[in-house]
Amino acid sequence: MSVQDHPVELTAPDIAAYKAGNTGIDYVTTLDSGKPGPHVMINAVTHGNEICGAIALDHLFRHGIEPTRGKLSLAFVNHMAFSRFDPNYPRYSRLVDEDINRVWVEERLDGDEDNNELRRARELRPIYDTVDHLLDIHSMGTLSPALMLCNGLDKEVAIARQIGYPAHIVCGSGHVRGKRLIEYTPFNDTSNPKTALLVECGQHWAKPTATIALDTALYFLRAVDFIDPDFFAAHVTDTDPAPQRVLEVTAGVVTETDSFRFVEDYKGLEQFPKAGTVIATDGDAPVKTPHDECILVMPNPHARKGMRVLRFARDVTPL
Ligand SMILES: [Zn+2]
Known part of the structure; x- marks a missing residue:
């Protein structure tokens, strides 16, 4: 462990039970309310070492989350990298071949190139193409306060403000190579109402980061009117979020x-x-x-x- 590494205070959950799912795609489960409504999705472990999202989804599953309308999909995105997570070497399971959060470019998704992450992205793409609102759960290398990242489109800022959590919304990418999932064309298109937000919940392995991941998921589900108020109240930790700033x-x-x-x-x-x-x-x-x-x-x-x-x-x- 280098001097700058943070101790691993969180435990990566066993997600084997979620492999089969019900969508034909490993580690993707769609919960259908049977009522009309949008398709909402929450992603965990887009980066395999960012285990807070897996803890949050595992929590929602174990407590029987059910959408009150529409369909809710829950996905463990880079389960291949996550399966290699080792608390003794926590930084080395971010990805297998390449960063799956840089491949969301049509030419690459449609191309002939092959690796673990491109295969997984191609497998997941049809789901994202039907999703109306997506929350992609991540974490950071430092003990930064949590951040909700978006491209800065009006539709994104509007839903981030509706979610009301966490306290900082950050608009714009600052030169990333390739495209993140939130930049995948349908989400980054002002001519449709689809939205995708990326939340950075805190330091990868710090204890509060998992609590923030779950709270963000709960506030997100509340903002899209997908969650029973009693379920929300029973599981939320931060009941009085700080006012939001937009950066x-x-x-x-x-x-x-x-x-x-x-x-x-x-x-x-x-x-x-x-x-x-x-x-x-x-x-x-x-x-x-x-x-x-x-x-x-x-x-x-x-x-x-x-x-x-x-x-x-x-x-x-x-x-
Ligand atoms: Zn990440």
Whole structure:
């Protein structure tokens, strides 16, 4: 364990019971209320080492979650990577061949290339094509407060505000290679009402992260009018969420060397009043905040050369 690694306080649940599901796709279960309504979906373990989502879905299943209308699908996305999770080496099960949250580009999904994640993405794609509202549960490398990520489309911000949890909504990607699931064309299209949001619940293996994952799932289901109020009340932990702030990503930084160092042990959401504040060095080059009141989002203390190491944002919360 490197000095920067966080202890593993969470236990990855045994998800073998969910393999068969009822959709013909491994680890995907669709619960049908029998009543009209949209198709809503919650994803866990898009990244195999981000175990909070698996804990949240396991909790919902074990307590008999039932949608009050429409259909609810629950999926363990990268179960292949998750099955390799080892608490002694918790960082090494993010993916098998490549990041499944970068492959959502039509040319790649339709192409001939083959690997574990592309196969899984092709298997799941028909489901996403019928989903109206998706919540994709993730976690982060640092002890950052939780973040709801979206592209910044009006429809996304509207549903993120309706969910009302967690307290920070972050709009914009800040230069990612490939496309994340929330950027997959149908979700990222302003001409249809489909939405996909990605929640970063906290540090991957910190105890509160699993509680936040479950709370986000519950608030999401409440926002789409899918959950019995008694079920919500019986399982929610944070009954009085803080008011939300909306942050807009203004830039992303990709490392140019293998020796990127933050000047302090930033967790995320630190705010720097003055433009030009040095927050890191990349080799010998200083990395400075690009504007006043600049907010650091998702600093990655483990970034190697060519990886996105941080995003900058500004507060655009409507008054
Ligand atoms: Zn993730």
